[in-house]
Amino acid sequence: MPDATPEHTLLTPGPTPIHPRAMQALTRPMLGHMDPEVFALNREIQADLRVMYGTEESTFTALLAGTGSLGMEAGFANLVEAGDDILVCANGSFGRRMAEMAARYGARVRLVTAPLGEAINPDDVAAHLDGAKMVAVVHGETSTGVLNPVPEIARLVRQSGALLTVDAVTTAGMEPFHMAQWGVDYAYTGAQKCLSAPPGLAPVAISERAFARFAARRAPTPLWYCDFEGLRDYWEDHSYHHTVPVNLHYALHAALRAALDEGLENRQRRVQEVGAAIQTALAPLGFTPYVRRPEDRLPTVLALRLPEGFDDAGVRKALRERHISVTGGLGPTAGLIWRLGLMGETARPAPYLTLMYALEDILGERGLAGRFQGALEPVPA
Secondary structure, three states, rough: OOOOOOOOOOOOOOOOOHHHHHHHHHOOOOOOOOOOHHHHHHHHHHHHHHHHHHOOOOOEEEEEEEOOOHHHHHHHHHHOOOOEEEEEEEEEEEHHHHHHHHOOOEEEEEEEEEEOOOOOOOHHOOOOOOOEEEEEEEEEEOOOOOOOOOOHHHHHHHHHHHHEEEEOOOEEEEEHHHHHHOOOOOEEEEEEEOOOOOOOEEEEEHHHHHHHHHHHOOOOOOHHHHHHHHHHHHHHHOOOOOOOHHHHHHHHHHHHHHHHOHHHHHHHHHHHHHHHHHHHHHHOOOOOOOOOOOHEEOEEEEEOOOOOOHHHHHHHHHHHOEEEEEEEEOHHHHEEEEEEEEHHHHOOOHHHHHHHHHHHHHHOOHHHHHHHHHHOOOOOO
16 A cells, blocks of 8 residues: 655645535535536625625625636726726736736736735836726735835725736735725636635636726627626526636635634734744855845735855755745746745745754754744743
C-alpha cells in the first residue's frame, strides 16, 4: 500500500489551505443547480457576501463560476463599451492585467502609475479623472505587497461621476472593505484567497449604479457566460443560465460563514500579529520590508526583500523538498523578494513555525523559531 501523501505547508499568496469546514462541505451529496436547496444556499451566500463587502442591503451579490481573473474580466465585459475612456491604476502585475482586459473590450485606456513597491497617489488619480467613465484599481497588489489607498481614490471618483471597479482579491474577507461607505460600484475576489475555499469561484458585488450603466449599453455584453442580466436571472429569478459548480458553492458557503463567525476584525488582528512575528524572526538575517512606507504595506501578502547574496531559488527548492511552498517575486521582482501569504488559514502561527524550523536547518541559523514564538507572546501590561 503506498505511503500517505505528506502534509504540505502552503505559504503562498494564493491559493490558501482549505478551511476544515469548507473541506467537509465538499463531501455533501450533489444536488442539481436548479434544486430549491441550492437556491436557498445561494440566498445565504448572497447575504453573507453583503456583510463581507460592506454593501447596502439591496446590493446584488453572486458567485461567478471561475477564479478572480474572471471576476476582473466580467466587470470590464459588462461595464465597458468600445471607445469608453477608462482610467486604470497600475502599480503592479494585476493593475497591468486590468489595463489589458479593458483594452481588449475596446476601451481607451489611460494609466495612473507608481513605481513598484509604492502605492498609487490619489492626487495623480484626481489629475486624470476628466472624461473617465470608469476608474479601476487593485486594492491589494499581490505582485508587490502594496495596499493602495482605495478609500481616498473612491472619494475622488465619486465626485467625478465615474464608476469605480476594485480588485479585492487579497483584501475582502481579511482586511476592512466598505463598499457602500466608500462608493465602490463593482468589487470581486477569489474563493481561494482570504476565505480559504477551493479555487473556482469569484464572489462579486455589483452596485445599482453599475447595473444602470449596464442597462444603458448600446450593444449586448460580448461575454455571454457572465452577462450581468443572465447572472441576476439565475440568482434572483431562478432561471436557468448555466450549470454552477454546486459543490464549490457548498464549500464557499461554509468558508464564508466561518469567516463571519470568527469576525472580520479578529481575522485582521491575527494577520497583523503573525506578520509582525515573521518580520521579527527574519530581520536579523537581513530580510527587510520591500514596501518602504508602513501605511502602504499589504498585510495579507508580506513582501520581504531578500538579504544580499541570498540563494532564492536554492532555498525555495530545499523548502519544497520539505513540502513547504514559498513564493518569490513576480516579473521584475523575481529573485528580489519573497511574498508570504497571510490570508485565511495561512495567517496562523503553526504553518510559519514550520517554516522557521525548516529555515533553521537549511540556513544553519538557529533561533528563528524561538524569535517567532517570542514575538507572538502577549506583551505584559
